[in-house]
Structures are given as C-alpha cells and as structure tokens.
Amino acid sequence: MKKILITEDSPTMRSLLASTIGSVDGYEIVEASSGFEALRLLPREKVDLIITDINMPDINGLELISYVRNNPNYQHIPLFIVSTESSEKDLEKGLALGANEYLVKPFDPTRLLELVGKYLG
C-alpha cells in the first residue's frame, strides 16, 4: 500500500483528488486541510508521495515544498503541485524548489493517475 498525502484547503477539491486516486488499487490517502496539518502528519505517516496546492492559509505550498526538500527525512519523497494556472511564477518557483510535477486545476484525472503511477510504480 502506497501512502499519498494530499494538502489542499478546499474540502471539495481535496475529496475530488482523494477519490480520483483512491479509486485505484494500492493507494492510501492521507488528507491535510492546511500546510500546518501536513507538517504535523509528515512525521506520523510514512508518506510515499505528496500532492499540494500553492495558495493556502497558514503556510503556503512553496513553503511546504521548501520544508520537505530541506528535511533529510522527507527530501526523497516525490511531490506534485496541483494549482491553478494564474500563479505561473509561483509554479516555476515550486519546480525550482524541487517539486517533481505540476498539474493545473481543473486537473485531468487520467493525467493525475498516470503521474502517480509513474512515481509510485
């Protein structure tokens, strides 16, 4: 079972992401409704993949990516950004910080599953 952490402040978007990925065998979803919650979940759950939004209250997605990539415990974990295309500069920054992939909302479920499969095999 591979564990995927979804960090997204919109409950509807979060459950859409969760049900898309959860519809496939072998993935277990852990949901965080804010960057803080993600910070708290990371040491508790052995996460295999992180999916994060950028625009969130408390800490934003870029700050979360920076945290993950600078922390020896998590820096190997593949990380996707799922955000809207409005913040192009932010997306670029996210990739520069070490995000592996990004998807633009409204995201394409098939593409999302492809990418998840690519990284989790």
Place this chain on the structure above:
Amino acid sequence: MSGNNDNLGKAVKDFLAEAEEIIDQLSLDLVGLSDCADTGDCNPDLVNSIFRGAHSLKGLAGMFGFTDIADLAHNLENLLDSLRLGKAVLNQTTVSVLFDSMELLGTMVRGAGTGVSDTQGIERAVSRINSCLSPPPSTETVSPLAGLGISEKILGALTEYEEHRLLENVKKGRGVYSIHASFSLMTFDQDLGELTDTLKQGGEVISTLPSAGGGLDAGIDFEILFGSELDTAAVTALVDKDNVIITRLGGGGRGAAETATSSTVADGEDVTAATGGEAAAAADTAVTAKSFSRTVRVDIGKLDELMNIVGELVLSHSSISQFVANLRRDGHPALASELGKSAKVLERKLTELQKGVMEIRMIPVGQLFEKMSRIVRKVSREQGKKVELKTFGADTELDKLIVEDISDPMMHIIRNAIDHGIELPEERRTLGKDAKGIIRLSSFQKGNHVVIEVEDDGRGIDVERVKKKAREKGLIGPADALTDREAIDLIFLPGFSTSDTVSEISGRGVGMDVVKNNIAAVSGMVDVESTLGEGSRMTITLPITLAIIKALIIASAGRTYAIPITSVLETIMVENRDILTVEKKEVIHLREVTLPLLRLDRFFETTGMSDLLESFYVVVVGVAEKRLGIVVDDLLGQQDIVIKSMGETFKGFKGISGAADLGDQRTILVLDVGGIINEAMRGSA
C-alpha cells in the same frame, strides 16, 4: 470522472455548498474592503484572502464543468491578483465592481444546473472587471531586495504575492526583520498562531517558512519575515519570548523610500457612471437573499466549549437545588418554594439547551459507511474477491467525535472480514455459495446506544483452530476447557493472530485487541458471533454521545464513583446469604439467571468496606450482551456529569474512563463499565 452517479451528485452538491460558503465569506470581506478603500489603507491579508476565495471557486467550478462560473471567477481572480500585487488600484469603483460580480456569481451558483445562463450579464460583468485593470505602473529594474541579505532559502519560497508584500514594506520605509522561532511539533500551530498574532499588532507578517528543528527531537523551526515601523528593541519587547531570535535585515529609516506609492494615480476615474446603473438593474431581478444550502460548518472545538459551559451550568443548577433543600430544612418554606420554582424553569431550559447542543454534534453514520464502501472496493480488488456491500440504517445519528474515533477500528474490521472471512470466488462456488460475498453494514439505535453490525457470509471463525493457536501461543493452558463463545473471544487478546501468512492488508501488526481498545476508548464494546462456514458478525455497541451523561453516583469503601446510567440495568438489594460461589467466583441468581458479582473495593484494591454486612446494594450493569453485578456500599442518587479525560498518566488505568466534578467541588472517578466487565469475565478480578 467515471463512477456512479450518486457519488457525482453528492460531489456536485458539496461543491455548490462550498461555493456558496466562499461567496458568503467574500461578500463579508468585501464590506471590509469597502470600508478601507477610501483611505487606501487596506489590510493586505484581507485582499489576499478574497483573492484566494475567487481562486478556489475558479478551480472547483472548472472541475465540475460549470464553465460560466469558472470564467467569471477567473476574471475576478485576475483583478484580485492585480490588486494584491499592487498592479491595479483599489478604490470604491473597484469595490463596487467586485460586489456586483460577487452577487452575480452567487446567483449563478444558486441557479447552477438549471441550464439557464445570463450570458449578457456575465459579459457585462467581465468587461467592467477588465476596465478596472489599469496598466501596471512602471517598475524599477533593480530589486531593492538585493541589499537586504535575505537568505536564498527564504527568497526561493516566497510566492509572488509575498515578494510584493516584502517590496511594499521596504518601499514604505519599514524595517524588515527575520524572526526565528523553535516550537515542539505537538503545539507549533498554537504557539506560532500566538506569535503571529502578537507580531501583527506591530506590523505585517510577510511569510512563514518552516524548517526541521535543530535542537529538539520532535521540533520544528519557523523563519518569519516581518515588516514593521518599530525598531529592533521595540520588536523584541513586543515578542518577549526566550525561544525567539530577532534579526533586523534592513529596510528603511523612515522616508527613505523614493518611489511614491501609486495609490493616487487613477483615483479620479469613475467607471460607475457609465455602467453602474445597468448592472444594478440586472442585479435587481436576480438577487435573492435565500441561501442555497442552509448549513454552517462549525469547529467541533466550539461545540465542546459550549458543552462544557452547559455542564458547568448543570452543576450550578444542582447547587441551587441543594440550596433550596437547605432553605426548606432550615425553616424557610416560602422562600424555598419560590426559588424552587425558578430552579425548575431553569432546569427545563437547561435540558433543552443541552439537547440542542447535543443534536448539533450528531452526524449520520452514513458518512462512515461511505468511507467503508471505498475500503471494500479497494480491498476486494486487491484480494481478487467479489464483495457486495449492503448498508442499512445509514441515517442513524452518532456523536461526530465517536464517528471519527471508530473509523479506524471499523476499517480494520471490514478489512478482516474480506481478508479472512470472504472466500475466493472459486472456493465459494465449490461450497455452493454465490461467487459474490456479502458484507452487511447496519446501524440502529437501541436505547441510549447505537449499535453498528458488520456481518459477512464468509467462512466464519474456526473455533478449534483458534483454540489450537491460543494453546500454541500459551494464551490458554492445555487443559483449559472453553465454550465456543469464550474461544471466539480469544481473538481479542493481544498477540493473537490466526492468519498463517500475514497479509499486507490486515496483518500489519494491528490486532483485534487494538480494535477492541480503540472502541473501548469511546466507551464502546465489541462482540463477535460466528458460525463456521456461514460467516461472522461483529457487533459494536456505542454510547450516542460522550459529552454529557446521566450517572448513578455510588459509594464504595469510602470513595465516591459515577456509573454511566446508560450501562445501569437496575439496582437491587442482596442478602449476604444469597451469594453463591461457583468456580471461586461470587454469583447470585437473579430471575433464573446467574449473575456474576464484582466487589468494587477488591477490583480497585482499596480497603474500608466491611464484608460483614447482612445486606448490600448491587448495581446490575450491562453492555451489549454481558451482565455484571457491582457490589457497592451505598447509592447516592443520579446526576448529570461531564466526563473529563484524566490525561495520559491514567490512560492504562483499568476500569476508569475519566473524572467528573460534582456540584460540591468534589471530583470523582467515572467507571468504565465495559472495561470492568471484560476484566471480570477474564477472571482477573
């Protein structure tokens, strides 16, 4: 998205409810924006939060194919993005355009799915939005950030908006500080929240970057960028904390910024005159104050707080009642009767209040069932098994916290049922069963309890195999004779697993003992019945709520305890000579049934109770199918109590579920009836 229509329908409903919440919040925020637009001194957080709302709305609407809504939200988001980045001017005209667009969005959300679309209205709104987008003011080529000495790490994680806010602070001649704080992982959100709240009193929190804690094992560090007019000493005094390091990075002496703020450049323009009237007319026909979904989301913590207050009021009420009784006793009957009347009214209203708060906490177990159906689909596919999930009584209501707490144990039970219970399709066919196994998930209310049953038509529990395994593991002696029921209960012992190969699903070291403990933690009980070859049934019995309960107050060995009334079946007076001893255990015969007795003083190893009494009280308690008579010294009456957890220290303490305050300032222990029954049945008491 593929999948069934019900799920999709529900998802759309969720979207519409969330969309409406967002729009309601944005409309409120816009009122705040309109108040500060004239002075140009709006809180940047406010603009950013409105931006985020429009941003979420756009993403969501796009996912569900509501292109109209997505388009309008996109245009709004654009304008708000420019506003928060200082690329557009905030004035009353802009605010009124935002207001009108938000109202139109609300109308569209409420009418979503009807197929009716006000295309002209949308076009008009979009063109008004775009007219607010003034060309960006000339930007300096040299970034003033370079001289600030902010680390690459922080700069790299600044969003475009945060970068803009940083620049604004520098331009306004404020000092820029780096504030480093270390917190424990357990409490960082609260600690950080307090710190930022304090900081906001003296300036603007620009960004918050977390990093792995240096010193503490489970620690987390934060690097906060803070802009403020205060000097270093004043910031230090403001924060006043040891674990916080404050460094001034630079920024200005006041008035150093040469670039004028652009807020006055386009103030003269007024677009409202041209299009405002039209829009208002269009809005008139469409506006409705009626809300699409009549729900509010509430943090359960707030409900807990309310419940605590109700609990305290209940306590105050019992002291008033006590006072009434005292008055009567001391010869003030008139006064007593008057106060007594008021106390009765208070009691009635309190009961209603308590009931009301309790109802808010209730959610249908259907939400839990839905999660379980996902597990069933997933696990059955992994196992190559065919399983149909049938649910009954999804509308039975249960305390939200209990639902949360039993969701993990439920998941494990379901996984077990598929993993160990349901056979592979071929095997089922050979056995003459339908290739497709059935798991029935049903829920119903039974008195003050909610019962959840998980039933499968799989292979059932092989009692002989369970016994054999238990002997091998030394859980029972070679000569111990067990009934089938007792044998089945062995699966709840720590360290028991009959599965020969540890499967990836159920066998991750979480045994049924953990499931049982988790359920016991919410004062619940789990029972198993099984018929070999036909299937098993797990019955979980839960209290409806944990927040406030009626309890029977009893005394034993000079100590006072509370027994939740939901577990009390009756209280009886027993003569000493009626006690029989069967297999070294004390029992009595109660209406043809043998009832095991438990002496509370012996259970808790306290002293003080006399064995020589001729007769004594027995409180007959029961959870699920199990019965036990608890021998006590005295019955002190019934009372509403609020159970408070006693924290980690007492967690392993058997037989106690928490503590409660009595009206007279005394704190007493609340018995964990399920736990006591289990201990007693195991024979350790």
